[in-house]
Amino acid sequence: MKNLLKKSEEQRLATLSVLSDLNAASRILKAEVSERMKAEEKLKKRMSELEIFNEVTVGRELKINDIRKEVNDLLEKTGRKKKYEVVE
Known part of the structure; x- marks a missing residue:
């Protein structure tokens, strides 16, 4: 039972770590997209x-x-x- 709880806790921590990384990547991506849109508008x-x-x-x-x-x-x-050379 303890092993099962330990595994469950490890999985939960791993999931939280992945979610944290995804959130950070999402914020960076949003900033890059926003910056690109501003540059395109300019x-x-x-x-x-x-x-x-x-x-x-x-x-x-x-x-x-x-x-x-x-x-x-x-x-x-x-x-x-004639005074000027005119190019047609």
Whole structure:
């Protein structure tokens, strides 16, 4: 009977130890997942900012190109040499 109680107590202690380890691992995993989600959210925000910046700068460059074409056309119409090399 004493051996049975001793074994039962050993199993209970082993189970508690495993549960403690699992709880610790669970807390660590939750923290890592939370950290990763925050990092992903930060990256999404940055990506959105970069997309907006890209749209604005590309639009600006296209507008500058159009203005250069217009200046060149006006210069040609007045008999003067083109001022800008325009890349199509």
